[in-house]
Amino acid sequence: MPRGIGMLTSLQTLSAFVVDKDGSHGGADLSELSGLNNLRGQLKIKNLGFVKNAKEMFRAVNLKAKQHLRSLVLVWSGDGDNDDKPLEDLQPNPNLEPLLVIGWRGDAKFPSWISLLTSLVNISIWGPTKFKHLPSFAQLPCLQHLFILDLVEVEYMDSNNPNGRQGDLESFFPLLKCLHIQNCPNMKGWWRKRPIDDDNEDDTTVIGTSTMAFPCLSYLHIEDCPLTSMPLYPSLDELKLVKTSSRPLKQTLQMNITKISRSSSTPSLPLSKLNSFHGENIKELDTRILDECLRHLIGLESLTIRDCKELDLHDMEWEPLKNLSCLVIDNIPQLVFLPFGLRHLFQLKTLEIRYCSGLRSLFPVFQYLTSLEEFSIRNCNELELSEAGIQIFRDYTSLHALWLENIPKCQHFPEWLQHLTNLQQLYLIHLPNLTLLPGKMRSLTSLEELCIQQTPRLEERCRKDIGADWHKIAHIATVTIEDF
Template structure:
């Protein structure tokens, strides 16, 4: 089979290690559910000189692999999952790999590590993959730190780390705070942190990623704050924070994120206020705030009424939901003269829309779901001349009042071309 291009080995129950294949034209190799496979000899991988993708899945006794990777000079994609005994820092004899891989892995573009409990830090050999673009690490509960030399991954564009329960990403392997990477990570465009329960602050190296466009932080329950120097992320266009229960505030310097277009905050139970600095988000087009039970969206950190002083003029869409402290709508919302879409859902204590709602002269769509305390509409609805779509769902107090041609509030909305009112 000298011309074989693709090979999949699965459930070969008696196989403990591989022979030298001699398949120098093989490009794609998959190793799945090899229950007794203990190691892949260096000479075996050395014979696969044309290999472009290597996928290993479900090999619970596999202990070593790394040293042979240096010979895979054409390898583009590497994926290793569910290998409970695999230590990527050691060779087949159990010795720690401390030397480099002599320039190997220069074609490597994508790496996926999943369910590797013995992965405690990123191996030094991986940091030599200077052309690596995508790195995904998930369910690696032994991972405690990212290496100080992560800046060596000069081509890295996407970094995703999820479900690593021991990760302290603000420290290196020795427990030292990482402060500066001297301008590294300039290719990084997207970072996703998901379910990192020991993450208390974002790593300082993140602030060196000056071209970062998207930052998503989900279920980092002990994250207490975003860095005050967040203004360093001048290219950031999308910021999502979800289910970060300990997050108490957003930094005032958030106003310096002049490229930010989307800001989504949800399920942050300790968040009590919004920063006045939000008024400076000149490029913001979409704002979503939901599920923050302690948030008083009408006040700043000092308890003063939040006033955006005519800022946020690029904002076109606002969504607010599951905010029990919203009784009237926050006054700053009425300053958004270019707002086109307003969605409000599950604000159980919202009692009325403000009479000044007529200030939203660009509003085209108003959608309100499950706000049972809302029982009437203001006169200002008549003057929303741009409003073409009105939707009420589960607002029982409005059903009769907005009944076509008969309800008390029908005359206030009769000019709207598309009206949907459902129980």
């Protein structure tokens, strides 16, 4: 930053202040922010780890006096000062709405001023840090978005057990809509337990009996974190679990069974309004657990199942998922054929299958998916796309996008392609054994885009004007041929 910037006392916009890493450039030091109290909007301060005499400099910045700032981003880098006092001295004004702290290598205690920022709507904390539990973010009345990433030593989401507070659980994150927790490998629970709670292995009892915790939560992402319970309530719209335990799903299942036995009303069931579920690399998740969980998700529209080695999907009951419109199956090695239960998915419009090394056939289910509009299948080494088997495509007049990638056993296209009269996009990627296109490609009058990549034999035959198959595709508006 240019030296003397602190003299611009009427300055209203300064999107970023970058601290000179070694002082050799003769730039402004952090104290020049002291008099810039008319700054508005967002201020990002970078390289805070390189500030010399940090305690003195941070006090000189006087962020508290900058009443017009609405967004603050504090970015550490370098070794910096490992004491927590410097961050304590960066107290901002109470009118902040978003606060982002990145790379602070602080002590085990968060600064006390966080509880004074009662207007905060969005908080993002990115590690690494040394503190083991977060402050009482739950007491911030306006907080709607909370992102916790790379806090490798944090043990609890909140330092207080909500049962120990005056009042009920309505105060526990009352307006929170979005919660993202990622790479917190030592997180034990949502709050620090009282001594009498030691026998309670997880937070199931507290979360499972009060519908006032996280009453507005609509998006929950938990990744690489050993939490064993979740705030699974009817307002939740999107759930993403990556590299976690299967215990939260088991807990949800038990909560559903308990509530169903007490009442015939379903709107209050956990996850009853879930619209999207992404499950990836979930430990000990088997077909039975997933099946029992999914049968309660009657409103689910999007489902992704990825990297779950113990699943085969064959014996699952898919009938309750009648509203499902998008299904992604990725790296499920035990999948040999499409589960027969998929025939109940009359609303399915998008189907993606990737890296299913054991998949051999799309039968007999595929013919029932008559609403399918987009079909993508990639990296399935054993899949057969023979003419005898794939004639089901004759009924697929609704299909408008087809993507085939890395299917070694795909050697030629049978004549079924002519029946895809509404097909608009066709992608043929890395099909080394595919040698030619069918003669009736010209009947695909709706086809607008054809992409051929890493398919050397076909690429040569489809060269513009000179290839042996060019006359079959000359009517297509966009033809892309790449051999990288």
